[in-house]
Amino acid sequence: MRITQIDLWHVAIPVRGTFYPAWIPGFPQTENRFTLIRLRTASGLEGHSAGPSIARERQGLGSLLGPYFLGERADDISSIRQRIREMGYLGQKAGWIEPACWDIVGKSRGKALWELLGGSGGKVKLYASTGQMRTGPERVKEVEARLSEGFEAVKLRVHAATLEEDVEQIRKTRAGVGSRPILGVDANQGWRVAVVANAPRWDFQRALAFCKAAEEAGFSWVEEPLPMDDYQGLSRLRAATEVDLAGGELNSHGLPEFGVMLEKGCYDLYQPDAVFCGGVAETWQIIQKVKAAGARYTPHTWTNGVGLAINLQLFAASPFRDETMLEYPYDSPWLPEVRDGILSQPFLHQRGELEVPRGPGLGIEISQRALRRHGHHFFKATKLRVAVSAVLDKGLRTAKEAGAARDARLAARERELAELSTRGEDSALCALRPD
Ligand SMILES: [Mg+2]
Known part of the structure; x- marks a missing residue:
């Protein structure tokens, strides 16, 4: 071979x-x-x-x-x-x-791959992952559209200049869609990019105030409220708030780095992406460590159809497949044909679920x-x-x-x-x- x-x-x-x-x-x-x-x-x-x-x-x-x-x-x-x-x-x-x-x-x-890893096929549950900024009323429409398609959970994005604008978006969204839908929110503070317009930079106080607001608004998780290597800050923040913290998507130093994060208790939900953290074997080892530490795993998948396929295989084989949901990048014009444009068959959800491919290897065809x-x-x-x-x-x-x-x-x-x-x-x- x-x-x-x-x-x-x-x-x-x-x-x-x-x-x-x-x-x-x-x-x-x-x-x-x-x-x-x-x-x-x-x-x-x-x-x-x-x-x-x-x-x-x-x-x-x-x-x-x-x-x-x-x-x-x-x-x-x-x-x-x-x-x-x-x-x-x-x-x-x-x-x-x-x-x-x-x-x-x-x-x-x-x-x-999920078979090689000792897992099972079938369907996995998804959450709809948005990618763009919206105002509260626009978000309400968007979440309602996803719910009508069968999703039970949606992840919003906050990246406004002020804390007040971010809090207003999540409060208005919750008020508009009611208490039933599962909502998460991504602050994208893990790896700040200010190469075009300036990007907000949260300090501990802003992260804490936002997490408290998310908690009050009944959000299930807050993603990347602080820089990805601020292990101390993340751990302090997690101790100070009830809402689950999630992150780890671009932490690229593999098992040793996730080991440090687990030891310090940075997150409740770890999101290693095999494309960024070292590949399938590295991610599989991280998943086992997350399990042993009593935390949870669901991968980041927002790259392209091949990246989605790789992380889907790992997620399907993981002990978390029925406990958490998989990220399904979906925010027009970022549609399946853009995300999966070189795959013979794009990953199309059915009522918020995805069939794990049965084909050999990654189960995709270019x-x-x-x-x-x-x-x-x-x-x-x-x-x-x-x-x-x-x-x-x-x-x-x-x-x-x-x-x-x-x-x-x-x-x-x-x-x-x-x-x-x-x-x-x-x-x-x-x-x-x-x-
Ligand atoms: Mg994220």
Whole structure:
């Protein structure tokens, strides 16, 4: 199951109209952009994953990926994670690539990722996740529209200049929709972006006052009321308010960081996104730790259809699938065709629920037609191409020596994997346990 080819695309799916994400004030988002990766094995199996992007900032990624990943076994998740860690030392956060290997592992065994993880299929319950700022009366209409479609829960966004405006929105919404609907609210203070218009910055007092107001208005959770690394502040805030606190979507230091957050009691609800926190194996370990600590998990999914698919698989397999609800990004013009625009079948909810795909791996198929339309293929690595560029870069003799050293390492690893397999260990599944 060796990786013999790597392809990368810049994808840009147009938004019909303009979407104004609450988390980047003033930013007119006209496209859903991400980098798509396809790993191919010698036997022709293919795995995909996607990393959100702002522009074409991953243009140079291939020059690292080729020599790091080619020749590795897609089912040797521990080695794949080590390669990703090594890329990270140089500033390339590449945890989003790892799910492509799970896609291959699942396809090679005819099993969906949730099955590999020991979970079950069927349907999971969703909450409708809004993404734009609205006034109170506009929110009431929006929440009522979601309720009429079958959702039982909606997450609002607050990101106004003043506390008073934020509180007014949640009070008016609650007053307008009544006490029955489950409402959550995201302050998006975890990772402040003020690159276009200025973005509000909450201090502890403002976060506390808002949480108290959310509590009074019967909100079920407040998401990211403080910066994502203000562990102390979050823990103090959680102790001072009754409303559940949620967060962790862009915390990218994996299990050790979530361990610190759990130890300090930052949140009631942890929202690791496999695309940002290090991949499937890392997230699975975080989920187990969240469970052991008596907290709850539901992933962040607001990226693209591939990211939604990855987190859906993890959520479906998790012990929290009947306890919490999954985020379903849905705020016109951010509609399923924009979110999932390169999938053959977009994820369409049915009365606020989503059928977990039964297909192998991530259970998605990339529409080649849509990829030709919205994707720009910018990198292809094969062993020959990487060998040629190594010769041009280092000279024939040195490139040959380095190639032989690498081949020897891969052969030694192959022997280790064979040994592992004689002990009945699975090369992919053993990476689900902490190192
Ligand atoms: Mg959020």
